[in-house]
Amino acid sequence: MRVPIEWLKEYIDIEVSAEEIAKVLTNIGHEVEAIERFEDDTVLEVNITPNRPDCLSIFGIARELSAFFRKPLRFPEIYLTEEKADEIDFKIDILDPDLCNRYAGCIVKGVKIEPSPPWMARRLEKCGIRAINNIVDITNYVLLELGHPLHAFDLDTLKGKCIRVGTPQSVTGNQTSLITKTLDGIAREIPSSGLLIWDAEEPIAIAGIMGGLDTEVKDATENIFLESAYFNPLSILRTSKVLGLKTESSYRFEKGTDINMLEKALLRATFLMRRIAGGEVYGKLDVYPKLFAPKTVILRYRRVNSILGLNLSKDYVYDIIERLGFEIHGSDEYFTVTPPSFRVDISREIDLVEEIARIFGYDRIPSELPKAQIGFDDTRERVAIAKNNVKESIRTSCLRKGFNEVINFSFMGSQDLDMLKIAENDERRKLVKILNPLRIEDSYMRTTLIPSLIKNVEYNVAHGNRDLRLFEISKVFINKEKPIEGVPHKDSILPEERTHIAAIFYKEKTKTLYRDDIHEFYLMKGVIEAILENLKIDNHLFVRSSEGFLHPGQSADLFINDIKIGFVGTLAPFVYENLEIRAYRPRIVVFELNLDCIIQFSKKDIIYRQLSKYPYIERDTAIIVDSTLESSVLRDLINQHRSDLIEGFYIFDVYQGDNIPKGKKSIAFNLRYRASDRTLTDEDVDKIHNALITYILEKTGGQIRT
Amino acid sequence: MVEEIKERFFEDLNSAEDLQKLNAIRVKYLGKKGVLTAQLKLLPSLPPSERPLVGKLINEIKVLIEKELSSKEAFLKEAELKKQLLSEYIDITLPGKYTPFGSEHPLNKVLAEIIDIFIRMGFSVEEGPEVELDYYNFEALNIPKEHPARDMQDTFYISDEILLRTHTSPVQIRGMIKRTPPVRFIAPGKVYRCDADISHTPMFHQVEGLMIDENVTFSNLKGVLVTFIHLMFGQDVPVRFRPSFFPFTEPSAEVDMGCILCRCHGCRVCKNSGWLEILGAGMVHPVVLENVGYDTERYNGFAFGMGVERIAMLKYQIDDIRLFFENDIRFLRQF
Ligand SMILES: [Zn+2]
16 A cells, blocks of 8 residues: 555654664554655555554555654544535435445535546545545545545436445346446356345345446536445455455455444545535434444463463553553453454454554564473384485485476476377376366376476477486375275365376487497486486386387386386487477486385384395306396396306397398307305316206297307 | 726726616626626736735725616616606696586575574474465464465465465464474474565565473563574674554564675665664564464563565675576586
C-alpha cells in the first residue's frame, strides 16, 4: 500500500523523518519496501501482511503509529446532521444476512459531476489511483483514507426505490447462474451463490467486488445512492475467485473490514460530497441484522514472558495492549482483553503475545541458544544415517569419476516417454498428472530421469560444451492406480516416490593429445561397478538389457538378488533422430539405477580379512573361443570351479583378427594363486591351473592359443 | 721405458670417449697380454740389481693406471647417464592426462553446508514426500481451504486432495506426528509453485527447521538463527528480526541479514536497503501443535524456513536463478 506522508500527518502529529517512520513501520510488522520522493511529499510503499486488513488505509497506518509513538489520533471530519431523514422513500432489504451482516446507504441529491479538486486528485494519484470524477473519486478517496469500500449508484437508474442484497438463488429461487455486465463493460457469469446487489428488478452490482455498467455514475448523474456495507469475507473471496476479478474493494472485503467503520466511512463520504460536489444529503439508512459481537481473549502475562523469553512487568503488558485500542481488564494472573472491531485477526492469547512482541520490538528480545534436552530416536536415526551414507557414497563415486552433478525440474511431458518409445504397459507410464501445469510439456512428474539428462546434453552441445559427464540424484514418481486397500491412512493415495540416480556420457569425437578410445559403455559400466564395490555389493549381475530405447548390443540391465535395479547402455539410433546433435552417429551412454533398492542391498558391516603372508603365483593364459562367447561365461566357469587358492582373475586382452580363425576370438586372462597357510609350489599351481583350463576348454569348446 | 708407457697411456686415456674404448685401454695396459704384463715378463732378463727398482716402477705405474682408469670410468658413466636422460626428456609443459573430478551442484553444496551447521547444533534431518496431501501442506498448518494465505502460494494440483508441496513445512507435521517432544529436526527438499519469471522457478529448494520442547522461547529462536547466519556468512554479519505473518507461526518473523555485497551501504541486490531477507521464522502456532496432539500448555517451540537458491545466489553472487537449472557445465564446473 502507498502511504503519502503529507496525507498521513492529517491524522497524527509526529515530528520524525520519513526514514524514521519507515523504520518504525518495518519494526512493528509493516515492511516499508520503498521510499519514493516527490517534489512536495514522500510516499512509502508499505507491504501489509494478509492478516492485517485494518492497516490497508492511511488512517489505519496512522492508528498503528499512534500506538507506537503514544500520540493522539485525529479522525477526519464527517457529516453528522440528518435533517431530511424522514423524507426518504427508499428501502433496503437483506435477503442473505449471513453473507451481508450490515448494509447502510445515503441518498445525495443534486450533485454536480465535475473533476475532483486538485488536492484530492493529487493524493489519489500518489496512491496509484486515476482520478475519474468527483463522486467516484470520493468513494476511492474514502477507501484509501479509512479502508472501507463504498459504492455510488446513479439513483435515477435504480428501479423501484429499493435495494435488495441477495444471491441469485435467494432472489430468484433458482440454482442457476446469471449474466450481468460490470462497469468495465464485461458481461460476467455470476454463480447462484454469488452475492449481488439488486434494485426492484435486476442485479445492479456484484456485492463488494464491482458495480454494474447501467447504474454507474456518469457525467449527467444528479442523484446518488451511496452504499456502505459489510460483506462476509469468505463469500467475497469465493465469488472473486470464480470470476477471476480482484479489485481494491474485494481485496479489503475478503480480508475482513471493520463493521463499525462502515457508518463513519459513509458519513465521511457524504461530508466530502456535500463540500465538493454540492449535493444535498438525506439521512442514512442502516440495516444491521447481525450485530457485531466482540470476542474476549484471556491473556496470562506470565505466558507472554515464557513464550518470548522476556521478563516484562504486568503494567508494561497492560500498557501495550491498551495503546493498541484493546479494552483490557486486569486481575492478578490474567487480563481479559476485548479487541476492537477493526482487529479481525485477534482471537487467541497467542495473537496478543505477538502484539506485545512487535510493539516491544523484536530486536530488543535477547538472542540466547536453547538449553535443550536431547530427543533421540535411535532406530529412526540409524535408518536415516544408513540411507544418507549410501546416497553420499554414490554421489562421491560419480564426482570422483568426473561427473558433474545436475538438478532438473521434476516435470516431464508424455512426449519425453514417446521419444524413448516407452511401452504403454511400462511402469514409467503410471504418470502423476499436474492439473495446472505451466507448460503442456511439463504436465507430469518424472518417472525416469533420462529425458532430462538428454536435454542437458542437447543444451550443452548447443553451447559448445563437448565432453559431457552428468549425473542427477532425484525422486521419480510412480502413480498408484488405486489406493492400497485396507490402508485407512490417507497417505495411501499418494504416489510412490523413489530416489533414482541417473548419469549420461557424451563426448564429441575430437582429436586428442592422448589416446582415449575406450567404448563409452565400458566407462559407464565401470562407474556402476565402482559404486557397487564402494558399497560392498558383490552379488550383482549384468544381463543383456530389455530396454527398448537402448542399443540391443550395447546395453545391460543390472540385477541384484533377481531384482532389477536399473540399466546401462548406448541410446538406440532412433532416439538421436529427434535430437539437436549434429555429430555423425553420436554415441550417448546412459544409466539409471533405483537408489532405494541399492540401499537395501548395501552391506552395512565390513569385516576385515587377514592378509596372506605367503607369496603368490600368477599364470597368464590365452584361449580361442567362438566370437559370440561372452566373458561372463568364463567368469562363471571359474567361479564354479572355485578353489580357495584362486585369489584373483582378470581379462587383459580380447582379440579378433590376424592369426585367429574367422568366427573366433582370443581371450587372454590372468589368474593369481595364493594360499593363506603355506607357500605354494609351481607344481601345486600347475595342478590346479591345468585342471581349471581343461574344465574351461571342455565347457566352451575352445582351445589354447599358442 | 716406463716413462714412455706412462706417456702413451695418458695419450690413450685422453682419447677414450666411451666405456668401450676405456675397456680396450684397460685390456691394452692391464690385460694378460697387455703392455705391463709384457714388461713384467721382461724382468727376469734384467740384471738382478735393477730388477727391484724396475719392478717397483712397474707396480707404481700399474696402480696409477688403475686409479686413472676407474676415475675415467666413473666420469664416462656419469656422462653416458646424462646423455641417456637427456634423450628421455619430455615436454613437461604439455597438459597432464587426467579426468577432472566432477563438481557438486551449487545448490547441493550449499545445502550440505546448511545441513552440517544444524547437525552440529543437534538437529536431525527429516524427509517427506514431494507429492503431498493438501491436509499436510495447508490444513494442518492452520491454512484451511479458502484461507486468504493460500493466495500467497500458487499451487500445482494433482487432484482436490493432492498437490505438489509448496513448502517444506508439511514435514513439520509429519515429523511431529511420528515423534514425541523434545523434537528437533530440519527438513531440506524440493518445493513447487506455479510461478516462473526472472526471479522464480517452478521448482526450488527449502530447508525447514523445527524445535519443540518445554520452555522454548522466541529468544531461543533468535539464538539459533543468529548462530546459523554467523556460521554461514560470517561472524560480523548483522541480523535483524522484524514482525511478519505466516499462518503456522505466531509471533512470526522475517529475518534479514546485513547485505554482504555492499556491507549494508545499499546496492542493487538489497534494493538500497542494506538488508537481505534470508529466513522466515516464528513460534509454532498453537493450532499446529493442537493438530498433532501436543499439549500446548506444556510444549512450545519454533519453526523456520529458508530458500536454498537465495542463499546460494548470495554466497556465490549469482544474479539469475534460472542458471541453477540450465545445467550448463561452464556454470557447474565453477563449484
Ligand atoms: Zn547491498
